Amino acid sequence: MNKETGEPEKPREPGLRDRKKQRTRQTLSDAAIALFLERGFDQVPVADVAAAADVSKPTLFRYFPTKEDLALHRIADHQGEAARVVSNRPPGQSPLDALRAHFHARLDARDPVTGLNDDATVRAFNDLLYSTPSLLARLVQYSNHDRDALAEALERTGGADELTAKLASAQIITIHQTLAHENWRKLTSGRTTDEALPEAHADADRAYDLLATGLARL
Known part of the structure; x- marks a missing residue:
């Protein structure tokens, strides 16, 4: 900003x-x-x-x-994405509202990072990622970078104190990972992205509603 x-x-x-x-x-x-x-x-x-x-x-x-x-x-181009969404949100929009809207937009775009993409190459890559322990372990380190960047953005632009920003960012990044994994599981069960999309949106809303209940001050 x-x-x-x-x-x-x-x-x-x-x-x-x-x-x-x-x-x-x-x-x-x-x-x-x-x-x-x-x-x-x-x-x-x-x-x-x-x-x-x-x-x-x-x-x-x-x-x-x-x-x-x-x-x-x-997936390197998504590094720090949550922090960028928070930092560049329109005036008057809360961090959680900005992140919720962004995740829904990524679902509609079938962004591979959401797990909701049934392109054969993307599916093969996600299958590789989620079935290889060393890749999942390395992904945790990527997530730690995202968590720290988001915490800094929440503290700097969202008015949160340091501890609240850290706690919030840890929950938000973990939720994004969990939603992506669940979306991948939907596709591995044989559903198409069109079939899974409404439930993926509902899952995202449920996740952000839970966040809003506990993080209402952000």
Whole structure:
């Protein structure tokens, strides 16, 4: 949020060097995910990923510190999303209302991060994610970053004290993860996204109603 105008700040466009790095990271991640989906995450050594992308292992590790990061790069653009929603919400809108509206919008858009997407490739990736313990463990670290960023945004723009912001952000991020997992379970049971969408919206409302009951001061 721009402090002078009160308008949401526009993200800065990356420079040429950053765009080249982004393309390289995307190429490496795409090569890795293709192998993971074909053979299974635990059956693919990092050396095979490097060979498929035609880079050395040291080069690969400069872009991705861990093997798990190669897979989770697919959701990297959602890092800090909840904090951005809170920071850039319109004047007069509460943090919870902004986050609720955003989650509903992502459901309608069939955003893969909500778990409600039955594209074959997205389904295969989510199946890989939710069935691989090391990926789920690494996802927790990603979630911790989201939790801390959201807590800072709630404290800075929502008027919450530090502890309340931390408690609230922990609950909100956990709810988003739980809803995404439940939506994935709906699809694995054989339902289509169109069939599961009304219940997914109802689940989201139930979750945010519970949050509002306990977090009414935000």
